[in-house]
Each structure stands twice: as C-alpha cells, then as structure tokens.
Amino acid sequence: MNKLILISSVCILLSACGGGDDKKDNKTATTQKPVASASIDKKAAIEEAKKITKDFTTSLKTELKAAMKAGGPINALTVCNTKAMPITQEVAKKHKAQLNRVSLKNRNPANVPNFWQKAVLEDFDKRAAKGEDVVKMAYASVVENNGKKQLRFMKAMPTGDVCLTCHGEKIDGKVKAKLKELYPNDKATGYKKGQVRGAVVVVKDLN
Numbered sequence: 001m002n003k004l005i006l007i008s009s010v011c012i013l014l015s016a017c018g019g020g021d022d023k024k025d026n027k028t029a030t031t032q033k034p035v036a037s038a039s040i041d042k043k044a045a046i047e048e049a050k051k052i053t054k055d056f057t058t059s060l061k062t063e064l065k066a067a068m069k070a071g072g073p074i075n076a077l078t079v080c081n082t083k084a085m086p087i088t089q090e091v092a093k094k095h096k097a098q099l100n101r102v103s104l105k106n107r108n109p110a111n112v113p114n115f116w117q118k119a120v121l122e123d124f125d126k127r128a129a130k131g132e133d134v135v136k137m138a139y140a141s142v143v144e145n146n147g148k149k150q151l152r153f154m155k156a157m158p159t160g161d162v163c164l165t166c167h168g169e170k171i172d173g174k175v176k177a178k179l180k181e182l183y184p185n186d187k188a189t190g191y192k193k194g195q196v197r198g199a200v201v202v203v204k205d206l207n
C-alpha cells in the first residue's frame with residue numbers, strides 16, 4: 001500500500017517536471033506556465049539576472065555620461081557606436097550569460113528582437129499603456145532548450161530625459177545628421193519620456 005502511494009506521488013512529481021510547457025513557449029512566450037521543478041532555482045536565477053542587468057546598465061550609463069560630459073552628444077554618439085557592443089560582450093563573459101539589448105524600434109541592426117523577445121516587448125508596451133511603472137517592469141520564465149533548463153529574463157529600459165537627446169521627438173540638427181550617417185536605417189527616434197525604449201535580455205543556463 002505504502003509502495004503504491006510512493007509510486008503514484010513520484011509519477012505526479014515527474015509529470016510536474018515534464019517539459020510540456022516548454023514547447024508552448026515558442027508560440028506564447030508571455031502566457032506559459034513556469035516549470036514547477038525549477039521554482040527554487042528560478043528565484044535565485046532571477047536575482048542573479050537582475051544583478052547582471054544592473055552591472056550592464058551601470059557600465060553603459062557611466063560610459064554615456066562621461067562621453068556626454070567630455071564632448072557633448074556627437075561625441076557620445078560615437079562612443080555608443082563603438083563601445084556599446086564590446087561592453088555587452090565583456091559583461092556577458094564576466095557573468096557567463098547571454099546578454100543583449102533589444103528594441104521594437106532598434107537603432108543598431110544587431111538589436112532586433114527574436115520571436116519571444118518581440119512578444120515580451122509588445123507585452124511591455126501594453127503594460128506601460130495600462131499605467132504600469134516602466135522602471136520596475138520585467139519578465140522571467142524558465143524554458144527547456146536542448147535538454148537544458150534556461151532562464152529567460154528581460155528588464156524594460158525606460159526613456160528618461162537624457163535619452164531624448166538621441167531618441168526623442170525633437171533631435172538637434174547636428175545629432176540628427178550624425179545619426180543618419182552612422183545608422184541609415186535608424187528606427188529609434190520619436191520617443192516620449194517614460195516610454196519603453198527597449199529591454200535588456202539575460203539568458204542563463206540553470207544546469
């Protein structure tokens with residue numbers, strides 16, 4: 001009798017761990033259920049992803065502020081153009097995670113979101129339109145990828161006052177000209193303060 005109960009509870013546990021939800025992730029990135037067995041790992045992994053994001057955005061902002069101070073927006077543009085990607089790679093390597101920035105209206109052609117990132121960004125826009133604070137807006141899910149559990153984490157990047165210089169509605173003529181020269185297919189202008197400019201993406205293996 002005891003054995004039976006044991007076997008059946010093991011089965012329940014196993015089915016809870018089953019990857020049924022993972023396939024769904026391809027289509028409905030924002031509505032999937034979390035993987036039950038990873039709930040404790042997930043909490044720790046989210047905390048780590050938040051730290052990685054903070055490290056990354058601090059590095060970027062420090063660089064941006066220094067460049068603005070040293071030579072104004074044109075200089076800062078050149079710095080963003082040459083340093084943003086190496087900084088991304090450096091922070092990713094340090095934390096052994098995949099790291100990038102994405103936007104529905106990207107400036108850098110390397111920052112186009114993939115299918116699940118696009119779904120999350122669209123959801124962020126909806127949440128912002130309903131009045132949710134963009135500063136705290138985030139997304140996290142655990143998925144199975146090639147037999148490995150993976151955390152997918154995204155943190156919204158709000159458009160602040162300083163961002164409007166290069167991403168806003170009224171951009172100075174010289175800045176505009178430099179942007180056109182560096183990014184002929186730039187989509188990242190016309191933003192208002194408080195809107196979701198894009199997001200940081202952290203993907204980290206859990207096992």
Ligand code: HEC
Binds near residue numbers: 081108111
């Ligand atoms: C001096 C001009 C300048 C300022 C100010 C600026 N950016 Fe950018 N931004 C750029 C450039 C140039 C790129 C493209 C190069 C890169 O970073 O990959 C970019 C890219 C981005 C991206 C990556 C997605 C994309 O469109 O390619 C995000 C997200 C972003 N900026 C957010 C912000 C936020 C948030 C602020 C304010 C805190 C800000 N930016 C301020 C010039 C600027």
